[in-house]
Amino acid sequence: MLPATIFEMDMKVPSQRLLLTILVFLTALPLVSINIFLPSMPTIIDEFGGNVAAGVSTVSIYLAGVGIGQLFYGPISDVYGRKISLVAGMSVFAVGSLICTLAGSIELFLLGRFVQSFGAASAIVIARILARDVYGSARAASILGYTLTAATVAAGLSPFAGGALDGMVGWRGVFATLVVAGVLMAVVCLIGVRDGILNRPLVRDRVNFATVFAITRRPSFLMYALFSACLFGSWQAFLAGVSIVVIGLWGYSQSEFSAWWLVVSLSYMVGTMIAGRYSTIYGKLAMIGVGSILIVAGASMLLAMALFDFRHPLGLFPPMSILLIGFGAAEPSAAAGALEASPDRLGVASAILGTMQVGFSILAISVVAYLPFHTALPLVSVSVGMALAAVALHYALRKVASP
The missing domain is CATH 1.20.1250.20 (MFS general substrate transporter like domains)
Incomplete structure (x- = not known):
């Protein structure tokens, strides 16, 4: 053993x-x-x-x-x-x-x-x-x-x-x-x-498409990898368009935007600190569960503010901060879970996970680039949609992966 x-x-x-x-x-x-x-x-x-x-x-x-x-x-x-x-x-x-x-x-x-x-x-x-x-x-x-x-x-x-x-x-x-x-x-x-x-060489055979396909078809891998990738896409969508909304559309200054941005930046760090402290104690699924609650709460608040066209940074940054605390608390567990699903091919699994994160981010940025910025709703819809998809896909695939 x-x-x-x-x-x-x-x-x-x-x-x-x-x-x-x-x-x-x-x-x-x-x-x-x-x-x-x-x-x-x-x-x-x-x-x-x-x-x-x-x-x-x-x-x-x-x-x-x-x-x-x-x-x-x-x-x-x-x-x-x-x-x-x-x-x-x-x-x-x-x-x-x-x-x-x-x-x-x-x-x-x-x-x-x-x-x-x-x-x-x-x-x-x-x-x-x-x-x-x-x-x-x-x-x-x-x-x-x-x-x-x-x-x-x-x-x-x-x-x-x-x-x-x-x-x-x-x-x-x-x-x-x-x-x-x-x-x-x-x-x-x-x-x-x-x-x-x-x-020393951990495996003797070279990687091929069959290896990649075998990993990506495992629900135990996908339930973590898609959760992580969708959340990266949600964050990158927000990142790509929030300055256009706050500065370009709403007319706030760069200094005001920077002050609010600091709040969002610190939020993810708070989440990762929570993950560092409690992941070993409560385990991956519990941390993802807590993170998911915060993600859904933040996403719901974000969408509600956009639907009412609340044109103030309070309508964007505090809800996104709640979402990012949940993201930071859950992401390390999602990454660890994806690797645990493929212990025989850790390198390939980590590579697929990272590529999915980048791919979903590029997809989100590309969608935002073509959005009409008359209100914050189009931007928020992309970010919230990917965040909620992360939670939904994780729990759907968890049922399939469970024995």
Whole structure:
């Protein structure tokens, strides 16, 4: 019988504190990379000829690279081990950041962003796997909750750091900093992720469509993966259109919008803190149950405010904050549950989960991009619809998955 976690094996492993620190940095790096250059975006657009559409597309290109990258790194981590996959991914991240730093055209800059995000995908997909590998199924949701809390704080502070760096050394200095971060993370993973048996091939056969199909047809996987992916889509839909509604349609200032935005940003962090504290005590299904109650409550309030055309930030941000607390409380359990449904193919399962999250996010953003913004209702309908679909699909599939 295999041991529940690698701490039960007779092998040298990094301390739990060191490994948890590595997981935090792995989880934070992709999020920081998205946000840290946002204050520099107008400067980058101006320097490369004022192509606003190309500048804005850096976000969608980054998401695409993350989605494709997870499909790559997840399966190879099953075959070649977690450490080598992480070191390779962080090296690719550093190379992509270097391309951005030296870019002389918007096309080369966009190429660099794709390469950067392709490398960053290794951190996203393998951090989830390591949490499951090392801490076992029972503690994985709690560990993911704590790492997401720290990563959310880092992501929230990164635009301030990016703005300060831009002011001191210019936007290229921001990406040069990411080059250094990528190199350091590659070295840290090479030295610190001594996962013993996990460095040897875990499976001998290569991944094919049959493997992917076998995982995606399992109700025990889908009930968690669809829950997570739909909620990511709900959040990204809101994110894509809320500034258009509040600033462009309702006429509030950027400073007023930023103040309300801080409330929403902190809400998800509160949820992940709850997950970190209570997931081990109450279990995955209980945490998803509590999260679902908050999600439905927040979504219902959000929809009601939109139907009455309540044109005040109070009609958007507090209800979304309730929804995000529920999301943050339930998401680590959903991620851990999806991996637990495929213990023989953790890398592939994590890759599919991440790609579904990105895919649903891109779908939601694409729908919002074509909406008429005469009221907040179209935006809210997409966000609420995906949130309620997450809860409905989870409980429907739970009945199928139950023996």
